[in-house]
Amino acid sequence: MAHTGTAIEPTISPSTARRRISTEANKLSRDDRAAHDWYRFVLSYPPHLVRDYLQRFHASSEKRVLDPFCGTGTTIVECKKLGVPSVGVEAHPMAHFASATKVDWDIDPSELEESAQNIAAAALNELEASGIIDDPAPALIAEMPDGKKLRTVSPEIEKLLLKNSISPLPLHKMKKDQRSR
16 A cells, blocks of 8 residues: 555544543633632532533623532633523532632622621631630641540541541531531
8 A cells, every 4th residue: 555645544533532631621710710700619610611502502791601509609700701691590508609709790899808807707706715725737736725635537438538638626616416427
């Protein structure tokens, strides 16, 4: 058989094609961080994927996007950024709060900071009332009041956890009934 000088592209299996996709493909770009990085959900999809779909479906200001399970709002945020009217529905209270907050662009920064400080102070008061020092410095963990030792999970549960996957302080803060499950 004579060689004609043209290269023949081999057929690539879907699994091989997936491996060739860069690991950077699902990471947030710098431009997406302001809207999407303050609250991330492990099962969410990247904003660039939403933009790609909106483009493929020819979404525009004359159309409306419905996201009946909007989660933390990636789709409705991207629609808002592109000027595409959208409606997102979410039943989970935390996800609903996250998505509603992400699309509320009329926030007074000083009011937000004051609210955050009030919440942080209330949380610290609650922890201190329970005898828990909430300081990320590891040396302070040893300074727990009254010589308290950090709580741990049972040995059976410990076996189920990835080694060093949970810091001792958050583990200590779990309620007793949660640790023994």
